[in-house]
Amino acid sequence: MAQNSKDKNMAAQDGAVKKKRANPFQYLAQVRQEARKVTWTTWNETWVSTIMVGVLTIIAMLFFWGVDSVLQWIIQLLLSLG
Numbered sequence: 001m002a003q004n005s006k007d008k009n010m011a012a013q014d015g016a017v018k019k020k021r022a023n024p025f026q027y028l029a030q031v032r033q034e035a036r037k038v039t040w041t042t043w044n045e046t047w048v049s050t051i052m053v054g055v056l057t058i059i060a061m062l063f064f065w066g067v068d069s070v071l072q073w074i075i076q077l078l079l080s081l082g
Contacts, residue, residue, distance in 0.1 A: 022030065
């Protein structure tokens, strides 16, 4: 059983092809080529996303403020009993 898994590992290593490393100039050329493929968001999409983040942040703030207030009230009630 152990020999079988060892054979599989050896076969996987034999099948692996080592990639040739690019020199810095080739690397930068490849980076520029990939950067040209990037699809940037429009100004409108960026603006709408920013507004949505702000709105959701305010909603989360109000939720946690409410939970904190309720817990504070409960703790004060319990402490006043003792």
